[in-house]
Amino acid sequence: MAALKPLLAKPWIWSFIGALLVWLATIAFTGGYGAGGMVTAALSLAVFTVIVGVGQMFVITLGPGNVDLSLPANIGLASAVAMKVMDGNDSMIAVGLLAALACGATVGAVNYLLIWALRIPPIIATLSASFIIQSIDISYGRGLQIKPPPGFADFANWQILGVPVLAILTVLFTIGAAIALQRMIYGRSVLAIGQNIRAAWLAGVNVGRIRFLTYTLSGALGGIDGALLAGYFRGANVDIGNEYLLASIAVVVIGGTSVAGGKANVPGVWGAALFLVLLLTMLNTFGVSAGVRLLLTGLIIVGVITAAGGQKAPR
Amino acid sequence: MTAASLDTAARTSAERGALARARLLRGLLPALSLALVLLAIAWLNPRAISYFGFSLMLNLAIPIALATIAQMFVIAGNELDLSIGTFVGFVGCVTATWLKDAPLIGAVILLGSIGVYALLGALIHLRNLPSIVVTLGMSFVWQGLAILVLPKPGGKAPDWLLGLMAFKPPFIPFPIVAALLIGLIVHFGLMRTSYGVILRGSGGNPAALGRAGWSLLRTKIVLFALAGLFGVLSGMALIGITTSADANIGNGYTLLAIAGVILGGGEFVGGRVSPIGAVIGALTLALAASPLLTFMHIPPDWQVAANGAILIIVLAARVLISRRER
Numbered sequence: 294m295a296a297l298k299p300l301l302a303k304p305w306i307w308s309f310i311g312a313l314l315v316w317l318a319t320i321a322f323t324g325g326y327g328a329g330g331m332v333t334a335a336l337s338l339a340v341f342t343v344i345v346g347v348g349q350m351f352v353i354t355l356g357p358g359n360v361d362l363s364l365p366a367n368i369g370l371a372s373a374v375a376m377k378v379m380d381g382n383d384s385m386i387a388v389g390l391l392a393a394l395a396c397g398a399t400v401g402a403v404n405y406l407l408i409w410a411l412r413i414p415p416i417i418a419t420l421s422a423s424f425i426i427q428s429i430d431i432s433y434g435r436g437l438q439i440k441p442p443p444g445f446a447d448f449a450n451w452q453i454l455g456v457p458v459l460a461i462l463t464v465l466f467t468i469g470a471a472i473a474l475q476r477m478i479y480g481r482s483v484l485a486i487g488q489n490i491r492a493a494w495l496a497g498v499n500v501g502r503i504r505f506l507t508y509t510l511s512g513a514l515g516g517i518d519g520a521l522l523a524g525y526f527r528g529a530n531v532d533i534g535n536e537y538l539l540a541s542i543a544v545v546v547i548g549g550t551s552v553a554g555g556k557a558n559v560p561g562v563w564g565a566a567l568f569l570v571l572l573l574t575m576l577n578t579f580g581v582s583a584g585v586r587l588l589l590t591g592l593i594i595v596g597v598i599t600a601a602g603g604q605k606a607p608r
Numbered sequence: 609m610t611a612a613s614l615d616t617a618a619r620t621s622a623e624r625g626a627l628a629r630a631r632l633l634r635g636l637l638p639a640l641s642l643a644l645v646l647l648a649i650a651w652l653n654p655r656a657i658s659y660f661g662f663s664l665m666l667n668l669a670i671p672i673a674l675a676t677i678a679q680m681f682v683i684a685g686n687e688l689d690l691s692i693g694t695f696v697g698f699v700g701c702v703t704a705t706w707l708k709d710a711p712l713i714g715a716v717i718l719l720g721s722i723g724v725y726a727l728l729g730a731l732i733h734l735r736n737l738p739s740i741v742v743t744l745g746m747s748f749v750w751q752g753l754a755i756l757v758l759p760k761p762g763g764k765a766p767d768w769l770l771g772l773m774a775f776k777p778p779f780i781p782f783p784i785v786a787a788l789l790i791g792l793i794v795h796f797g798l799m800r801t802s803y804g805v806i807l808r809g810s811g812g813n814p815a816a817l818g819r820a821g822w823s824l825l826r827t828k829i830v831l832f833a834l835a836g837l838f839g840v841l842s843g844m845a846l847i848g849i850t851t852s853a854d855a856n857i858g859n860g861y862t863l864l865a866i867a868g869v870i871l872g873g874g875e876f877v878g879g880r881v882s883p884i885g886a887v888i889g890a891l892t893l894a895l896a897a898s899p900l901l902t903f904m905h906i907p908p909d910w911q912v913a914a915n916g917a918i919l920i921i922v923l924a925a926r927v928l929i930s931r932r933e934r
Binding site for chain 2 (some may be wrong): 360411412417422431541542546585587589590
């Protein structure tokens with residue numbers, strides 16, 4: 294028990310406990326049937342939420358009001374760009390991924406440009422940007438019927454012993470993100486800005502550059518996510534990123550990152566993403582209708598947020 | 609000595625004049641952008657500037673204006689409501705089903721949903737929750753409920769509502785009359801009454817207001833309940849125009865409403881909002897998104913982008929004016 298105590302004090306442990314409980318409830322319902330397959334499916338789907346969740350986490354950590362609302366539109370556009378560049382051709386996979394990355398990074402950079410040039414709250418800047426990106430995507434990706442290259446689709450769905458390879462790569466990526474957050478100048482600067490932007494500036498942190506990098510990073514991750522989603526679901530789609538607005542913000546908050554900024558948590562993003570995906574699986578297994586599923590998802594998110602409570606913004 | 613002091617006096621008064629002009633310009637910005645859009649429409653298609661043309665072009669302006677006002681109340685309290693769109697959709701579904709078939713139950717449901725909004729305000733205040741996440745979660749709740757109420761697009765608006773929305777006043781098209789009325793009523797309530805000042809103050813300086821003995825819990829509940837009330841009105845007005853409902857009918861309103869508030873001169877923090885500006889902002893968006901683009905022969909794909917572009921242009925103009933203010 295004594296060994297458990299420091300573990301229980303970690304803010305991210307609750308999201309994993311939640312995920313575990315939901316999983317147990319589901320296999321209790323199915324009588325143990327499909328327990329392993331469910332974990333595999335949950336891991337494959339959670340990956341997409343984790344990737345954008347990490348980007349959103351860095352943005353939210355910058356402090357109150359910082360949030361990237363352009364992720365869904367960004368994901369949609371990048372998925373179309375990736376599919377068009379790859380054009381069903383295995384030799385173009387790397388180029389397509391780079392194109393999606395560049396597309397996302399550009400969106401992120403434009404977001405910051407708007408915030409900086411117009412001195413408007415990030416919510417409005419990313420919102421206006423998302424309007425425009427959405428239109429570009431609708432116009433550019435209309436009727437896009439290009440399938441991903443077979444090699445790319447196989448890669449996105451590749452599993453080793455029931456563990457999706459994409460999930461392994463994403464775990465490595467999140468470890469890198471955690472190191473960047475806690476041990477590198479960039480991450481410490483993000484945390485410092487979130488805790489007190491003025492103090493960070495006085496301490497010599499290049500606030501503008503760090504914020505620019507963070508929004509570009511979030512955009513780039515959205516871009517990669519779009520390409521991977523198109524590979525996994527075998528095709529691009531304007532609406533492919535829609536659910537990732539709520540999901541990216543929810544996993545950050547449920548995962549124990551402070552909405553007031555200055556306190557981030559990488560493992561929690563994984564726990565929360567698994568929790569959300571398993572929750573959907575559970576509701577599907579219980580055979581509830583679409584309406585009830587949406588209703589319960591919403592109620593559970595509100596409930597979890599209420600239970601977790603908010604912290605007073607440090608002043 | 610007198611020359612020097614006269615000089616400074618003259619300069620400060622000149623500066624003050626410039627400052628006042630910049631403020632005035634800033635206050636007029638929403639109206640100016642609406643005028644610009646109207647001019648563009650008049651230039652592209654003079655026939656649109658008529659009683660019939662306005663009734664047609666501003667067809668959906670009333671629900672958008674009402675949803676924008678709802679969002680404005682939430683923003684006045686330094687919060688953000690990402691669920692207003694699906695809430696409008698939910699209200700629409702209830703209006704097209706329960707409110708027509710069993711008016712009493714329908715009315716109770718709608719009043720109850722305003723109560724839910726009030727409770728959300730209390731919850732957000734008491735637990736100090738981020739409103740973005742709570743309302744994002746609620747957007748799923750409303751959408752789920754809407755699908756449960758009306759699984760397939762359909763239903764029918766109550767006749768009295770259809771009659772109300774089809775009202776044709778003399779000389780001035782109904783949408784303009786309604787928008788004016790909405791703007792003036794909310795303007796009076798929020799800007800001219802003493803409790804309106806308290807409500808805006810709860811966004812401007814909550815700490816000061818709390819120390820002065822006002823209940824911040826109550827202001828938040830009132831602001832959210834008002835948002836719920838105007839959300840209900842928006843959903844009902846929408847169904848009065850479209851005559852039938854669909855669970856996804858209001859989804860676009862969330863972002864449109866935020867854009868409308870900001871276009872209308874609202875600020876994200878500090879309780880600085882303007883009801884008349886918000887209505888004007890909503891009208892601008894309603895006009896610019898579809899009629900203007902149609903007259904310019906731009907495909908509807910770019911409708912959403914037009915909203916984004918207008919938002920960016922107006923905010924850029926605001927920055928230029930603010931720079932002069934300094």
